Amino acid sequence: MKKIYIPFLAAAALSFSACNSDDSGIFDSSAAERLEQSRNEYKDLLTADGGLWALEYFTNDEEPGYVMVMQFGNNGAVEVSADHKWIGNKFQQETSLWDVISDNGTVLTFNTYNTLFHIFSTPENIVGSDAPKNEYGEDINELGYGHEGDYEFLLMSHDTEGNVRLVGKKHGKEAWLRKLDSSVDPKDYLDAIKAKRAIFSSKFPDFVLTEHSGATYTVNNLATGIPTIFPRDFNGVEADPVTQTVSAHGVLTDKGFRFREPLEIKRADDSTFEIEELLWQEDGSLSCRAATITGPTPKDALVRTTLSWTLDPESLTGSLAEAYKKANDALVAYSASTGGYSSITLSYASFMGAITPVMTFNVGKRVCRDYVTLDFASDEDLTLSILSSTDASKRYDELVPEYKAFKDALMQSFKVSKASVLDPSQLTFTAADGGSVTFNVK
Amino acid sequence: MKLRNIFLPALAALSLVGCSDEKLGPTIFPEVSDSVDPNSYSYKFDTWVNQNFRDIYNLEFKYKMEDVEADMNYNLVPATYANARDLCLLTHYLWFEAYAEHCGQDFLKSYGPRILHLIGSPAYNPNTGTEILGLAEGGLKVTLYKVNEMQLTNINQLNEYYFRTMHHEFGHILHQTRSYPTEFNLLSTGRYDQSSWQSKAIGYVASQGFITPYASSENREDFAETIANYLTRTDDQMELILWMASKGWSTGKEDDKLNVDDAEYFSYYYIPDSSNPENRKYFLSSNEHDETYRVCLIGEKGERFYTVAEVEAYLEKMNSEKSGGIFAVEDKDTIDGREMILQKQNIARNWFKDTWQLDFDELRKIVQRRQQDFDIEALRAEIENVQ
Numbered sequence A: 001m002k003k004i005y006i007p008f009l010a011a012a013a014l015s016f017s018a019c020n021s022d023d024s025g026i027f028d029s030s031a032a033e034r035l036e037q038s039r040n041e042y043k044d045l046l047t048a049d050g051g052l053w054a055l056e057y058f059t060n061d062e063e064p065g066y067v068m069v070m071q072f073g074n075n076g077a078v079e080v081s082a083d084h085k086w087i088g089n090k091f092q093q094e095t096s097l098w099d100v101i102s103d104n105g106t107v108l109t110f111n112t113y114n115t116l117f118h119i120f121s122t123p124e125n126i127v128g129s130d131a132p133k134n135e136y137g138e139d140i141n142e143l144g145y146g147h148e149g150d151y152e153f154l155l156m157s158h159d160t161e162g163n164v165r166l167v168g169k170k171h172g173k174e175a176w177l178r179k180l181d182s183s184v185d186p187k188d189y190l191d192a193i194k195a196k197r198a199i200f201s202s203k204f205p206d207f208v209l210t211e212h213s214g215a216t217y218t219v220n221n222l223a224t225g226i227p228t229i230f231p232r233d234f235n236g237v238e239a240d241p242v243t244q245t246v247s248a249h250g251v252l253t254d255k256g257f258r259f260r261e262p263l264e265i266k267r268a269d270d271s272t273f274e275i276e277e278l279l280w281q282e283d284g285s286l287s288c289r290a291a292t293i294t295g296p297t298p299k300d301a302l303v304r305t306t307l308s309w310t311l312d313p314e315s316l317t318g319s320l321a322e323a324y325k326k327a328n329d330a331l332v333a334y335s336a337s338t339g340g341y342s343s344i345t346l347s348y349a350s351f352m353g354a355i356t357p358v359m360t361f362n363v364g365k366r367v368c369r370d371y372v373t374l375d376f377a378s379d380e381d382l383t384l385s386i387l388s389s390t391d392a393s394k395r396y397d398e399l400v401p402e403y404k405a406f407k408d409a410l411m412q413s414f415k416v417s418k419a420s421v422l423d424p425s426q427l428t429f430t431a432a433d434g435g436s437v438t439f440n441v442k
Numbered sequence B: 001m002k003l004r005n006i007f008l009p010a011l012a013a014l015s016l017v018g019c020s021d022e023k024l025g026p027t028i029f030p031e032v033s034d035s036v037d038p039n040s041y042s043y044k045f046d047t048w049v050n051q052n053f054r055d056i057y058n059l060e061f062k063y064k065m066e067d068v069e070a071d072m073n074y075n076l077v078p079a080t081y082a083n084a085r086d087l088c089l090l091t092h093y094l095w096f097e098a099y100a101e102h103c104g105q106d107f108l109k110s111y112g113p114r115i116l117h118l119i120g121s122p123a124y125n126p127n128t129g130t131e132i133l134g135l136a137e138g139g140l141k142v143t144l145y146k147v148n149e150m151q152l153t154n155i156n157q158l159n160e161y162y163f164r165t166m167h168h169e170f171g172h173i174l175h176q177t178r179s180y181p182t183e184f185n186l187l188s189t190g191r192y193d194q195s196s197w198q199s200k201a202i203g204y205v206a207s208q209g210f211i212t213p214y215a216s217s218e219n220r221e222d223f224a225e226t227i228a229n230y231l232t233r234t235d236d237q238m239e240l241i242l243w244m245a246s247k248g249w250s251t252g253k254e255d256d257k258l259n260v261d262d263a264e265y266f267s268y269y270y271i272p273d274s275s276n277p278e279n280r281k282y283f284l285s286s287n288e289h290d291e292t293y294r295v296c297l298i299g300e301k302g303e304r305f306y307t308v309a310e311v312e313a314y315l316e317k318m319n320s321e322k323s324g325g326i327f328a329v330e331d332k333d334t335i336d337g338r339e340m341i342l343q344k345q346n347i348a349r350n351w352f353k354d355t356w357q358l359d360f361d362e363l364r365k366i367v368q369r370r371q372q373d374f375d376i377e378a379l380r381a382e383i384e385n386v387q
Helices: A003-017 A031-052 A185-198 A298-304 A318-334 A392-397 A400-408 B001-015 B043-056 B081-103 B103-112 B155-177 B183-187 B200-205 B217-233 B235-243 B260-265 B309-322 B335-356 B360-373 B377-386
Strands: A052-057 A065-074 A076-080 A090-096 A100-104 A105-109 A153-158 A163-167 A173-180 A206-211 A216-220 A228-232 A250-252 A256-266 A272-280 A291-292 A310-317 A339-349 A354-363 A366-378 A381-389 A413-418 A426-429 A436-441 B061-062 B115-118 B124-125 B131-134 B132-135 B140-144 B265-272 B278-288 B295-300
Touching: A031 A052, A031 A065, A031 A100, A031 A105, A031 A153, A031 A163, A065 A185, A065 A250, A076 A185, A163 B183, A173 A381, A228 A256, A272 A291, A298 A381, A298 A413, A298 A426, A310 A318, A318 A339, A318 A426, A318 A436, A339 A366, A354 A392, A354 A400, A366 A392, A366 B200, A381 A392, A381 B309, B043 B081, B043 B103, B043 B132, B043 B335, B043 B377, B061 B260, B081 B103, B081 B115, B081 B155, B081 B360, B103 B155, B132 B155, B140 B155, B155 B217, B155 B360, B183 B217, B183 B335, B200 B235, B200 B278, B217 B235, B217 B335, B217 B360, B235 B295, B235 B309, B235 B335, B265 B309, B278 B309, B335 B360
Parallel strands: B061 B115, B115 B140
Antiparallel strands: A052 A065, A052 A173, A065 A076, A076 A090, A100 A105, A105 A153, A153 A163, A163 A173, A206 A216, A206 A291, A216 A228, A250 A256, A256 A272, A310 A339, A310 A436, A339 A354, A354 A366, A366 A381, A381 A413, A413 A426, A426 A436, B124 B131, B132 B140, B265 B278, B278 B295
């Protein structure tokens, strides 16, 4: 009998609830009305206060993200501003139509073609060196796919800080709209991002991500928008750069670097932590709650034997500037035809069978070399001293004492600093007496 | 068993009480106004569309793309606003008004599509190397692709991508409404080729009795192509296709077997090798459309010929220049392609007359005249003048 009652009760319960159209106990309005309400809310949100937004946008798995500026008008038109490689890295603006429609939920659609934006959705092949390749480097471009970017987005959520989260309707890639003040000039905004990208020197493609615990990771190719990250030092546990490397797509924005989706980074012991967006800090680093990204230290930069640095005479200050001027004047006085310094460089050369730092003083066409020792007390504290001088350099030491005096002035202890936390391509050496000199990477 | 016996009546009871005496309340959908917002960017265009398509023909001209309206398996993009506007005006002038001029607005009001949907890009089919130019769905919706490639000053391109496609798709709508005579299907029985029609040259398929390679894919496409090509192709172009249809074609291979890769090399004439007459150098191949979007024949050195007069003058010149003369490929297919195409046109002509009370030739004259005399600036002014 017990078996009989159970379905009876279930059926009875069903019969009471079946087709009950009054769902006011849960919602105050019908599903269609709620969709319409959501549609109107998002339309109002997007067009409010000038309707200016930055779209942070992703396409296929081979490309980084892109930033475009959208100005949503309440007349159904949107002015797109862009400056990306697919339009020749040139700032352009174009107007097309937009709407918020009810479809699979509330959907933002860019429903007439805009050259600057829909280029990412055309099915035409990606041309040139950017054509997708397989692991053997063969072109796998197949007509019909293109960049696989969306132009219809599900409006997922928005927060009080002016961020709207979108998900592409066809390809499912995440995108964000970031509210901009109506006074923002789209060109200035995109130029500022370009300038930030320029911070990432091609000479230093590797960065250091430091967890607050002190564990460090190497971040490669951040400037390309598709960085790879692997642990390099984790409390003495040896890391494996093959199995522990993670790669992710991101986009450089005016606020920082946003990953397409939260990135799970492997620690050396195979535990993980997550980062989603790194924000620019006042000191020029990129940081989130879990970690901070900085560039190589001055020591890291100066010990790279493939690099060459040039002394910038205009940067000299204090005692170093005086010594340089005296030496240069004395060289000209010694031989007007040879003249003063043509350049001074710091690089690496073979000495006694070992790759050794060398300071090269070019006087006119004459080349005077001094092999030096770079003695680092810390990442920023450096003492320069002469290891050995070539005959040409020794001769000038004897013939032009001011020449030797300037060389000696360079052979002392310095505090070395970077112009940017992320980029060590410009290093300033400051002596204890305040005199300083800047070396630029070649 | 017992359990099942009781459960079934319970379900039956449910079905009796469910939704029994519910009264229909107001719609759960919010009321939507059908008027255009005067402040909208597209107000004039949308108003013109409503006045000239929706109100007269009950047709929705859908140029603001919604991907759910298209096949989600393809990567497609919207049409540009400017091209959508121009194509809308031309569609009205070259298609709807052409029919209206011939038989009044009621014909398209009754049988025309309810939705015309524009898509900016092609729909590529990577498996076959083809692309979709147009679709007609259930007699209700016609979809046109490649709108962003529109060349306003080239009527041949406009026909190739849009207007021939529109007449083609409308042909489908008409024959899905009232069938065409079954004798049409019997004319080319056994010669349709659904899998490799796209690799065949127009000269070759014309000699088989098809107006285009696509017409050789299946009989209903043959019928739609017969209508669309007759209405839109100029006399010169139609004459050239019929000229090709009356000739023999060769692959240039010994066994003359079709290799789809060699489709471009179907040739009508050859020059014999003086030392070995069995060796033949074939020339004069056909091309469905080159960059001018016209059917043409291609000579020995790549010369293009778009009319019968041009090609005949060329053959005469070649014959006088070549010491051994030139020779036509023997027409071995036992089909009079020219007669076959004309026969198919005649079936379509009679079907238009008997089934629809339309004069196929008169309609063609109107379409041809409008193709030559449209003034896009004057048409655009119609939108600009919307109050």
